[in-house]
């Protein structure tokens with residue numbers, strides 16, 4: 001399996017808080033192959049941002065990596081030195097963080113920041129500025145050369161998101177991670193950015209880990225999808241297969257409340273009755289039980305394991321077990 | 327930026343006008359006949375009458391104010407009652423001493439305070455952080471005149487490392503004479519600035535853009551010194567600008583303790599003798615210093631922070 005780029009292997013991550021340990025990620029396992037686009041979907045608070053920050057070890061100071069490995073090209077990043085991590089960051093792996101309004105330094109010009117991130121290149125400052133302008137042009141920012149002198153607050157949210165994407169793609173990374181890059185934008189802009197990402201991906205052949213709670217976008221863009229709920233993977237597999245035949249009630253509910261097509265964006269974010277369980281005080285049994293309309297007695301006592309149902313399609317629900325058993 | 331600068335200084339002028347007018351009226355409200363106090367017991371009625379007329383004290387107060395401002399715009403602050411010299415000249419002779427003192431105090435305390443604060447923020451809750459916190463708090467609590475007296479006794483009188491009084495001659499002489507008074511004035515600022523920078527640095531380091539800089543593998547030194555510190559020192563600039571009044575008053579103490587020439591000594595001497603023109607002259611310059619320094623702080627902030635530039 002030499003074409004595997006990133007393997008998340010039984011990863012468990014806690015946040016230490018005054019209320020006790022918050023189990024933000026539990027036993028996460030999935031992988032990304034070279035050039036593949038994988039989507040992560042799940043409601044707000046499911047641990048999507050924690051997961052992607054963990055990959056580059058850029059989580060908050062109160063984070064504790066409890067168990068598991070994050071292997072990039074075979075190397076366990078959780079055991080890598082700070083120096084090795086720095087060599088990867090923004091070179092082999094780039095991230096577009098959530099919230100474009102906060103992602104750039106407010107007192108440095110965009111040009112300065114885009115020159116700074118090319119610190120590995122030996123080119124002159126003028127050449128770096130040229131590259132920056134080209135990259136901004138590629139993500140659809142008009143008059144890029146002149147706009148390099150401007151500061152983040154002089155750009156709209158959509159523009160800042162494009163700048164963040166341009167910056168992340170500058171080094172032509174093997175893996176681009178984008179955390180809800182279109183959530184803050186209106187539908188038209190969202191379509192534009194997704195199309196631009198698709199074009200750039202086919203040019204650069206990088207793998208993309210794309211996070212969204214908009215299933216329609218995932219369906220449009222991704223090859224495979226990982227569905228997260230309350231810090232755990234509840235289903236993963238080929239996008240088309242999961243859309244047509246979801247094997248977890250949570251996935252089914254997500255699909256029900258999303259039109260499933262990029263151009264008709266869900267007017268409201270996916271709403272499923274009930275709340276995500278308290279991660280500091282997780283109930284026993286299935287984590288989705290309180291909100292599941294198909295719950296059985298067994299679901300209250302036993303945690304359903306994430307099992308392979310078909311080649312590449314995993315789900316964690318006792319319903320599948322019943323089917324297999326019967 | 328230029329537009330902002332012009333408007334900011336317009337505002338400064340307005341503040342200056344209001345403050346000086348209030349001070350003018352307040353000084354005149356001090357009880358006792360100023361002419362009598364100025365001239366002392368030997369005053370003859372003719373002399374008194376002449377001085378009263380010279381100072382326009384026989385005029386209604388609004389006329390006195392008009393006269394004061396009319397002279398002021400011509401750069402004329404009046405004549406010193408005793409020496410007969412121009413007040414403008416006297417004040418501008420003393421001003422540099424005070425300016426150098428304040429500049430020296432702010433420079434060393436800001437440099438050290440920012441260094442300590444940034445270091446403490448980079449190593450939060452370590453032993454060093456706690457030690458600097460304790461030292462900073464005790465520095466903040468140390469009033470300038472106590473530090474001035476103690477440092478005079480210890481370093482000048484007892485150890486004789488530095489001269490005790492005066493302003494010194496020549497560059498090195500002046501610098502040598504600046505050390506103790508600048509130390510006395512700056513000490514509490516070191517602690518204050520260190521605490522301020524530590525707090526704002528911790529906040530900035532937690533902001534998303536710092537994580538972005540790290541996500542691009544930018545080395546940690548540059549992240550701390552350029553990406554974070556530049557934002558974290560913004561409140562320091564404001565605090566020093568607004569603290570100019572406080573700095574001036576500690577400079578007064580230091581000038582008295584170390585018998586240094588300067589605005590502080592000039593004000594104290596002239597108030598005790600009711601030397602109105604000198605009092606008004608030094609008050610005017612001190613107020614101007616305060617107003618200019620707050621405006622300057624805003625301008626420096628606007629220069630450091632493009633967001634502030636846009637908002638104004």
Ligand SMILES: Nc1ncnc2c1ncn2[C@@H]1O[C@H](COP(=O)(O)OP(=O)(O)O)[C@@H](O)[C@H]1O
Pocket residue numbers: 015016017022024042043044045046047048049050051060061062279
């Ligand atoms: N630094 C932190 N300390 C404690 N709890 C945190 C911290 N960061 C995030 N959380 C919590 O962890 C959970 C997962 O958050 P996050 O990864 O941001 O989810 P998502 O990106 O899916 O919305 C949430 O309950 C959130 O409140």
Ligand code: SF4
Pocket residue numbers: 248249250286287288289290292293294295296299304316317318319
């Ligand atoms: S295991 Fe039970 S409660 Fe959990 S999702 Fe499946 S059916 Fe619902």
Ligand SMILES: [Mg+2]
Pocket residue numbers: 045048049050098179
């Ligand atoms: Mg998130």
